[in-house]
Amino acid sequence: MMSSPVSYVSPADAWPAHAAIGQDISVLPRIFEEAVNIAIFERPMPAEIALSAQAQCQTERAWQYSWLGQPDDAMVADLLRQLPAPEAAKPLVDDIATIAEAMAFLFETRTVGLRLRLLDGAMCPRFHCDNLPVRLVTTYVGPGSEWLPEDAINRKGLGAPHPDKPEIATDSAAVRRLSPGDIGLIKGSGWIGSEERGLVHRSPALESGSKRLLMSIDPA
Numbered sequence: 001m002m003s004s005p006v007s008y009v010s011p012a013d014a015w016p017a018h019a020a021i022g023q024d025i026s027v028l029p030r031i032f033e034e035a036v037n038i039a040i041f042e043r044p045m046p047a048e049i050a051l052s053a054q055a056q057c058q059t060e061r062a063w064q065y066s067w068l069g070q071p072d073d074a075m076v077a078d079l080l081r082q083l084p085a086p087e088a089a090k091p092l093v094d095d096i097a098t099i100a101e102a103m104a105f106l107f108e109t110r111t112v113g114l115r116l117r118l119l120d121g122a123m124c125p126r127f128h129c130d131n132l133p134v135r136l137v138t139t140y141v142g143p144g145s146e147w148l149p150e151d152a153i154n155r156k157g158l159g160a161p162h163p164d165k166p167e168i169a170t171d172s173a174a175v176r177r178l179s180p181g182d183i184g185l186i187k188g189s190g191w192i193g194s195e196e197r198g199l200v201h202r203s204p205a206l207e208s209g210s211k212r213l214l215m216s217i218d219p220a
Contacts, residue, residue, distance in 0.1 A: 016149040018197075019176075028185055029106060031134065037187040037199045038147060045140070045181030048091040053140035055088035057118055057211045065116040068220060071100030075114070092140065099183065100217055103136050107219035119212045125205065127168040129158060129198040130188035135218050137184050142212030144178030147186075147201035158200070168200065177204065 015021050020030035020039040031039040065082050067075050076097050083089045100112050119142075127148060137145050152174035157166045169175065178184050189198040206212055 016151065018150050025102070025183075028102075028183065031185040031187065034193060037150075037191075037194055037197055039185040040178065041183040042179070043181045043183055046091075046095075049095050049140070050180075052088050052090065052092035053213050055085040056083050056092065057141050057213055059084050059118065062120050062211075063118050065114075067112075067114040069111055071097060071104055071112055071114070075100070079116075096215060099136070099138065099215075103217045103219060107134070109219045111220040113218040113220045114215070115217075116213070116215045119203075119206070119214060120210075121206055124203045126161065127153075127158070127200050127202045129200050130186065131190055132188040132218060133190040133192075134188065135186050135216055137178070137186060137214065137216050138182060139178065139180050140213040140215065141180065142206065142210060142214075143204035144180060144182055145184065145186075145201050145214075146175050146177045146204050147199055149174050149176065150197075153200050155196070155200075 018035055018037050020027050020033070020036045021042060022040075023042045025041050027041055028039050030036050063084065065079065067078065069075065076093055079093045079096065080086050080089055083093070096114070096116065100114055104110065104112050139145065148169055152169055152171040154166050154168055154170050157168035159165070186199045186201060187194045187197070189195050191198065204212070
């Protein structure tokens with residue numbers, strides 16, 4: 001399934017008011033602002049992390065890692081045991097631990113739900129809104145998550161697909177995409193006050209033979 005054309009507009013004045021974007025991690029707490037439903041830390045991927053992540057993608061099959069608990073030394077040790085190329089995993093694991101610790105600190109929780117997935121196809125190819133308060137997403141390898149500005153959404157199209165439902169995206173050229181390395185905080189419909197304003201997003205299409213290494217973190 002091919003995705004709609006994607007806009008790569010990046011100047012700050014081109015972003016919608018409900019999106020907070022910056023090149024410093026201090027942009028992420030803006031997710032607590034009522035009008036904001038996505039906060040993006042535009043982060044260039046350090047070379048050592050990119051190489052470490054690529055090493056984990058050299059497998060025949062897709063794989064998934066999950067952790068529910070504190071983002072501590074036990075999580076780091078478990079990741080190093082479970083990843084397919086542990087000898088090259090340290091830069092990636094250190095980055096994952098740093099992000100997980102920051103997520104726990106930001107949302108004042110001791111535990112997080114972390115998933116690291118190697119995908120060979122679009123996981124959620126249809127535009128949707130998560131039924132949870134907030135989620136962190138970052139893509140280490142492959143294309144990042146795609147999302148829609150509020151003025152390009154027909155929310156009557158959300159939910160289970162049906163022939164009578166309208167298209168969700170009213171302007172396919174308005175689709176935005178996170179870049180590899182970007183850290184995005186996404187509000188879902190479970191965020192109090194955003195029941196009807198959670199971010200509408202989807203997984204990107206992948207070309208045949210390509211892979212995507214995606215991490216998501218939920219405060220638990």
